[in-house]
Amino acid sequence: MPAYELVMGLETHVRVKSETKMFCSCRNATELADDANEHTCPFCMGFPGALPRLSEAVVDLGVRAGHAMKCAINPESIFDRKSYFYPDLPAGYQITQLFTPIAVDGTIDAFVGDKLKTFRIERMHLETDAGKLVHAGSKSLIDYNRAGSPLMEIVTKPDFRTREEVLAYLEELQKLLRFAGASDADMEKGQLRCDVNISIRKPGEDVLNNRVELKNLNSFSAIGRAIEHEYRRQVEIVESGGTVGQETRGWDDEKGTSSPQRSKEDAMDYRYFPEPDLPPLVLSTEYIEVRKLDDRPIDRRIRYLSEYRLLPDDARILSRDRETSDYYDELVRLSGDAKKSCSYLTTVLFALMDASESSVTLATLRFVPEELARVIAMVTANELSSTNSKAVVETLFTEGGKADEIVDRLGLRQNNDTSALEAVVDRVIAENAEQVAEYRAGNERVFGFLVGQCMKASAGQGNPKIFNELLKAKL
Template structure:
């Protein structure tokens, strides 16, 4: 039987505020365990939560970017969550009144635009981190209380490719907005996938299976593709899919059962009594949201006639995008700029270390370099040599001058080298007349040798043919 996958995604996004969601303890990823904490994080008697204003502002910003209806009255609830990773025995979240809901997010799946419906976006606090060693469990409370935004979609995905494209696009969005570093490898952005299968044409959903804590874009697609095949095999065998929570094993590239959802868990939600409702200030609600990545890709394609691929590669690196927009203020050779940015600069990216791109290669130096290429002052081969020295901090115009790299475009000078080459190798004329095309390459090679690499190769090729035709 033919089946259709029905997929929804929940993303937990850690915010890059200076302090935690409900305490003044600092956010300090990678710090010594249990050092970035205070009395509120550990739920000491007599302590009360204090709401992080910046976290609310970030939540509003993302809600606006996702075109959500925003509730201007912030209200929190308790989710009774009796686990060792929450000292107080419950989590402060937004169950009944999410900050944003009924939104939408446009993404590109390959080059096709697809709109994903956003069910809700709510704020909550992260849990502590557990480390299991044999029969012992160690707990690091540094992460406890980290501000989280949870973004829940409708079941709008039908393939692993679509799901992966969405997560990648949302990760890029929070980085662009400056509200999260989006580091999936560090747990800053974590993803849960809900997937069920139904016969093609059927409206009702099948039995849902949850895949927890997917930590990379590739794993999201692979996990969904494996789970789709697994559930199809279960159904084709005449069995029922079990409602359960699974995880993805990277080594075997399979989903593995964690626990069966036999009953509905009662979290006994109720209004958080220690945090009164908070009215969001109009300045926060009216804050402007910068141009979104998907809109920027479309603009680059329209205004600068870039391909979807080039625009996407550029936009996926915010620092590269900012550099591009600085450079185009001085020149409009868009394709030339993008080629060097997305190919040569990206290939050498690891060499810049902790420097910003603008510190590593000054935008004006990059402009001077590209103008030297555009004006045929240097050849493509020479450009590679100049660029290599620029990576070490060199100024292109100075490099070109000191290295004597100025490309010769004077036709009379080049023809002089051609005649000299033919005088030394007269047999080439006969070879050319006998249809041997390699004779042209030979003469061009001789011209490059006589000019010490300074003759314009393209022009030299044209002039060699012209001279040989007249012999």
């Protein structure tokens, strides 16, 4: 079987994280836990005569998201009516932006494995969501809480060749939108929905064949499985001499198959026209400029790799969200040690947070980052052993307080006073004549025992490295 190349483009719908819906003051139901039809009003229920009023927060977050994706922001964009009939659409039309979207021509960089790839964004526009049909036995119920909620639709160029690329892009998009504060983009809560356009071609060809639009992809893992399945389905059709039809297919993740959905109508069928109840959305240059995003999670990840020389996994974890990344940057600034800051966060503090029964976040820790930086400083100065430092962080975590006070209270401060330690070494040598003789006779294993005796004699506070050196010199 000859190999075929996958060609994919993505259309992603993301719920904008605004307080209210897009054109009315109803609460934006970002989660679907509320009672049905609680957040509705004459406008989002489609009553005749109710007029839209554009939410400024939606525009603000839309512009921020556009910048995050390195798009050009259109100083003037226009809302259009897309008319169709469906019970979840009470007005009989959706308000969207077909001809002049708010943002165009962007890019998103993402690591696919350890390779940095750039995916092109064709456009991003703002539009209203529909309600939700709930099927109950032989009847269907409608919940309009979601009707009129703001969405961003993000359309990419057909730049994806593997499912790993698709998943890497979606993860980066999710991080980016959270970073920009534009959306929580939680797939489980329906805040991020993705359709994948898939076609295949022989390697080396640059034609775009008939594409199939896959819908109902409700999780990252479902997306992976659906792509795999659709690739095989198209290859089989082509191999048996057929042609892949242009259609929309719904993915059934439980069965692991897809089936055709109502055929995609021509754009003409929607009778698009400029929304008569809304003027064009005009944004000043200043409005657009001040919403630029100064850095992105991917920039921080690259900085952690190239400047701090962190391991790829650590760089990924520390740049996963703004809170983690800001905390890490602050800790590096305070401690001056990027590597130690990384290991105290990823291996000590995160482990404590994971094991904790109360849900502690970096924002609700009982101690300020200065105290963790102080622990790092003490370890660097040999005032605290690396082993004991974990107990100090644990105490900071459970009780709060000051690192120095905890070190003294627990008697963990390491003694680096060579003359004081020398006295300890002399005493240990005098009291363990038998072992000293064995060591001098060539039994090197006794050395560890003697260091242990020194540690014991100093109540665990002597610096083991200095004990080592002193013992070596004296024996």
